[in-house]
Amino acid sequence: MLSGDPKNAICRIVKAGIFDPSLVYTFMDTITEYDNIIIANDQILVIEDISKSLEWSKKILYKFLAPASSVEILWNCERVNINESTPGICIDRLSEIFDLEKLSHGVKGCFKGSSEEEEIKCMEELYLYASEPLNLLLYSLVFMPKGYRELIINDVARSLGLRLSTSRSKIMQLFTELSKRYCKESVLGKYIVSSNGFKPIEEIYVLIPRGVKRYRLKAIMKLTNTLCSILSCNNVHLLISKKVKEKSPNIVKLCMKERSNEKTLCRDLEEEGKELRDYVSEAISRCKHILIIIMGDYNKQALSKIINDYRGYSVNILIIPEVAYMPKRLCEKSSDLRGKIVNAYGMYLKQCLSSHMDNHDVFWNLLLTKSLITNLKNLT
Amino acid sequence: MSINWQFKLLYKTGWDRSPSNEILAIGFSDYVNPKILYLSRRLGSDEKIADKCKNLLTNIIRLLSGFTIEPKSIDKLKFYDFVRLFLSCSFSILAPFRYNVALSYSKYEEHSRADVVKAIHARLTMPISFIDYDELSRDGLVEICYDDFDELLNFSIASLVAGLLTSITRHGYYVRLITMHTNLLLQYYTRSKHILDTNTLLAYDTVHWFVKHAHRLREPEAAEYHYMIYDPEDLVNIEVSWNELLEYFKKFTYYNGDLGKALERLLEEYKSYSNKNNKQNVYKVSSRFFGRLKNIYNLINTVVKNEHKFDHVVIIATEQWSPLQALIITEASGAKEITVLYTQNILYQRLYEEIFRNTIKRCRNNWDKLAHIYPKINYILVSSTDVEYTSFIIENIVSKYRRDDILFVSQGPIIPAIKLYVEAIKYDKKAILS
Secondary structure, three states: OOOOOHHHHHHEEEEEEEEEEOOOOOOOOOOEEEEEEEEEEOOEEEEOOOHHHHHHHHHHHHHHHHOOOEEEEEOOOOOOOOHOOOOOOEEEHHOOOOOHHHHHHHEEEOOOOHHHHHHHHHHHHHHHHHHHHHHHHHHHHHHHHHHHHHHHHHHHOOOHOOOOOOOOOHHHHHHHHHHHHHOOOOOHHHHOOOOHHHHHOOOEEOOOOOOOOOOHHHHHHHHHHHHHHHHOOOEEEEEEEHHHHHHOOOOOHHHHHHHOOOOOOEEEEHHHOHHHHHHHHHHHHHOOOOEEEEOOOOHHHHHHHHHHHHHOOOEEEEOOOOOEEEHHHHHHOOOOOOOEEEEEEOOHHHHHHHOOOOOOOHHHHHHHHEEEEEEEEHHH | OOEEEEEEEEEEEOOOHHHHHHEEEEEEEOOOOOOEEEEOOOOOOOOOOOHOHHHHHHHHHHHOOOOOOOOOOOOHOOOHHHHHHHHHHHHHOOOEEEEEEEOOOOOOOOOOOHHHHHHHHHHHHOOOOEEOHHHOOOOOOOEEEEOOOOOOOHHHHHHHHHHHHHHHHHHHHHHHHHHHHHHHHHHHOOHHHHHHHHHHHHHHHHHHHHHHHOOOOOOOOHHHHOOOOHHHHHHHOOOOHHHHHOOOOEEEEOOOOOOHHHHHHHHHHHOOOHHHHHHHHHHHHHHHHHHHHHHHHHHHHHHOOOOOOOOOEEEEEOOOHHHHHHHHHHHHHOOEEEEEEEEEEHHHHHHHHHHHHHHHOOOOOOOOHHHHHEEEEEEEEEEOOOOOHHHHHHHHHHHOOOOOOOOOHHHHHHHHHHHHHHHHHOOOOOOOOO
16 A cells, blocks of 8 residues: 655656667667556556557556566556456556545646646656656656666756755655756747847758668758758758768768759768868858758767867857657647657657748757757857 | 587585586577576575575676666575576566576476475476586586675676677677676786686677677668667677687786776787787777777877876766776876766666676775775766756856866767867866767
8 A cells, every 4th residue: 555645745647658768779669658657655656547448468568568667557447447358456446445536636746746737748848858867767767676766866866956855755856846947838938049040051061970871861851951941051061971981882872862952962071082170161261151960970079170170160060869759749739638748759850840841930949959059159 | 409608607516516516507509599598496495505696696687687676685585586587687678688598407206295386387387498417518618616706706797697698789789898898897906817707708709699690680670780880790700719809808917007008008919910810800809899998098198198187077978888987087087086977878887887886895895906996976867869958967067167177078979978078168178079
């Protein structure tokens, strides 16, 4: 039975989509999505709302996913009785032990302490602004023993400069703090950065990362075109280094084939006998405002030279990650709150941003929640 | 089925050494199927082997389960509890290791005894393999006889077991690498012949089993390797023998002073050889395993060269973050304290280093030198994609330490790496972006 003072020590997380932190590069989908996680005195109870008869299979999945997990799962069998398919604990059979109404619906949310709808909105904001710490905390709640979970909680608290009281549940304090920081206003209301601030960009240099083949190259081209359109710049150079060619020997040909127009130039750095800094140097000498776009990753020593040599110049560096966790509602324009609320969106965020190609402000602001922009002019 | 035994942990019973003396053993039959983890029936038996090597078994379960299990009172477990525990670790996709559990056939004289029936039920209902004693009696590449292990050797063996059983993923490759790095560090400080063997085995298995297994993967399973600076698939056609690798690792024991310097000198030495005696191949292998660490050591040395040493280093952890990297940074920079910014995919490395640090603290008397020079480490969680969250943290850290004698080392995930570098040079602090 859950112990402790329910007023202080019980809270509920809804729609917890959890990603495996160690398989970031391989597997982009959530590994579990729990409808309700109840935290009581730092112990965990999962309550699953069964909406379809096939959900009995989740029970087996959960067991295989985390055979070591001590998390107990109760099944809300209002619609379908899981016992008909597989042995499971339906909560209506346990109503004498738990105050079920209170446990699954009446318990305050872990983030804002408010209604389910508000909690979901806050979760969405957290998946937008602090998705990785949120994911690691949720992962540690369900899959890790107490000692390791505490290490993670302390790391996150230290990161945010927080001192957590030992007299209250540390994880609950942390969730409350995260919501205070990141659930202040609606996601769309926060769109305050205008792409006009970055104009005029006259030349764009896109650094093709190692390992790129046709699928990713297409995504890079498409995203670059949209950025050109937003920033009103048509002078685009796709830079392909020797190391990129080593992994994908036909990348230059592919680039030529996939480019959308003749103004987009595919530059073979080895053939031209140049480095990134040579292009930047030439552009600077022509007094151009330039944007360097890094897709995924790039040689950091080359970037270090650019940053040091062109401090004080009008050089912007935009870094776009290949994959990020984003609220589903923002990326798929869905208003349905019943299903899962978060997804991992790949192809340099194109999978999320493609539905906003026609709305440049939304596109730009959404991009900048997960992409870093640095202006070397501010580094004097 | 013919099994190539790679590692055997043996239990000494007087002077007798029969095949049943294994506590556990690891082997494989081919490059396609999962490895085999043999468990002895002595675990959980009346002889209470688990009682004697409980710290070793605790570490093995921790590392194999990807820190999803923290075993307590492991010495109280029965044999089939151990079997289920090791099976459980092998199922978890969260800690994606890949092996089958194997037991030896055994005869029961009295079939109606309750404990025998229970054991038979467990045998029949679990996906375990059976091997006979003839199979088990083949020698392993490395055999270590259990005899009052010290904690560092326990940690080294647990690292070896976890390393050998990693799955063919990017995560699995880096777990191998950090266990190899850690065993090199332990070898250097303990000069233990056993740890020299464990290190050679990890390197040998990575070239001869992991790489060949990984090479069988098709797109998109292999796609995650394409982004790695040192793609393990590049090693697939490189042949190195056991003795060549053993000789390479043995050479570390001839050096004194900085381990980073020893790494550099050995890599340089092997690089200079012609390929007639195959040492070029050893260089190709070792540069993939240790090249990154050598680069970090050299880069920090270049910054330190004309200056006094630093008190503190702030670094971003990569998948190669390990106790060895921490030590090399301390050697090169002089810093006694390291603040490590890590992202969620470095969780395994972060917890592994903590377990290592606690281990050397516990056995401080015996390994005083290592415990004395090992730095103090603080961890900070950043994000590789949440720009607002990461910027807030990095701006605060750089601002907090702006008056200190501090070095910033930016590497790994590019968003935090660029942010940290830019913030550091904004305050005119010494910074490396690599």
